[in-house]
Amino acid sequence: MTGPFGRNSLEALRFGGAGVVAATREELGKLLRGEVLLGVPLRERTTYRIGGEAQLLACPADLEDLRRLNAYLVDRSLPSFVLGGGANLLVSDRGFPGVAVHLGGFSRLAFKEGVVNAGAGLVLDEFIKSCLRRGLVGLECLSGIPGSLGGALRMNAGAFGAEISDHLVEVECLDGQGRFKVLQKDEVAFSYRQALRIRETYITGATFRFPPGCKEQLFLIREDILARRRQRQPWQYPTAGSVFKRPPGHYAGKLIEDAGLKGRVLGRAQISPKHAGIVINLGGARASDVLGLIRLARQEVLRQFRIELELEQELIGFEREESG
Ligand SMILES: Cc1cc2nc3c(=O)[nH]c(=O)nc-3n(C[C@H](O)[C@H](O)[C@H](O)COP(=O)(O)OP(=O)(O)OC[C@H]3O[C@@H](n4cnc5c(N)ncnc54)[C@H](O)[C@@H]3O)c2cc1C
Secondary structure, X not given: OOOOOOOOOOOOOOOOOHHHHHHHHHHHHHHOOOXXXXXXXXXXXXXXXXXXXXXXXXXXXXXXXXXXXXXXXXXXXXXXXXXXXXXXXXXXXXXXXXXXEEOOOOOOXXXXXXXXXXXXXXXXXXXXXXXXXXXXXXXXXXXOOOOEHHHHHHHOOEEOOEEOOOOEXXXXXXXXXXXXXXXXXXXXXXXXXXXXXXXXXEEEEEEXXXXXXOHHHHHHHHHHHHHHHHHHOOOOOOOOOEOEOOOOOOOHHHHHHHOOOOOOEEOOEEEOOOOOOXXXXXXXXXXXXXXXHHHHHHHHHHHHHOOOOOEOOEEEOOOHHHHO
């Protein structure tokens, strides 16, 4: 697959040499109001702190900019993917031979009683705090989840029995054909860590409606949630949270632990001795180290328990056979 959202498109199209990339940057620089950066190390933009360079990083300033960027990418069949906070991504050591699109400029935030309209580029936890400060109930259990609001919607991020979609009214997005859409919550088909109908779109914003509550109590819940997260997760190391989705009726971490893999090291990556569902970067880990542990965990859990583990994290810039 090439063009927007063709994240594993390396075999389909290579971007060409440095001259082509520089010329593309020049063209995009003229076309867009937002920044276009050359050779951006993705290890600096992912929570794993792993990954090579994106040839280009484009940061459209607004919807019109995004439309122009999308049309350009589609026209030239250039590979691209949307980079949020990089909290759920494993990027290849070779990087991404195409355009990473970052929507950090979509950061509006408007409150009207319990109704909140927010840009997808907001940092999720900042957005949560803004809502709690106004005594709005519903996001407190998601406190401390890293990443952007757009990424949270795309992943239907959740914790402690709550999901980002719980109080959602509608999502705004631009599809690969350049059509702006406002989808009602039930049109999106949200399920566990999935948002089917907005999977291949640029999510630009969302509207929520929250019931009112007591601000002080909400912050107490938030503190409790943050403490529990610190207790359970290996927060001292770079990670991207849970590697696998929860298989029905099981916990991925427990299965990996029961398979005898807790603490297993490969290169500079390790299956966390604190939580076997998480892989940590011990410092200087390569994507291939993490991928090796992912493969091992999958193989052993399948062999020992006949249960297939499905990745929650997304792989960026890998050849199809590498990621299989
Ligand atoms: C320490 C730690 C703890 C975590 N705990 C949790 C947890 O409790 N619950 C949970 O659900 N997750 C958790 N995660 C995973 C991660 O925080 C979530 O998946 C988060 O929602 C990812 O958001 P992001 O902006 O970083 O997205 P990214 O990682 O940048 O991208 C993830 C996917 O979303 C797409 N995407 C991002 N933004 C947009 C957009 N605007 N439009 C379209 N597509 C977009 C990307 O292309 C990619 O496919 C944790 C991660 C870490 C590092």
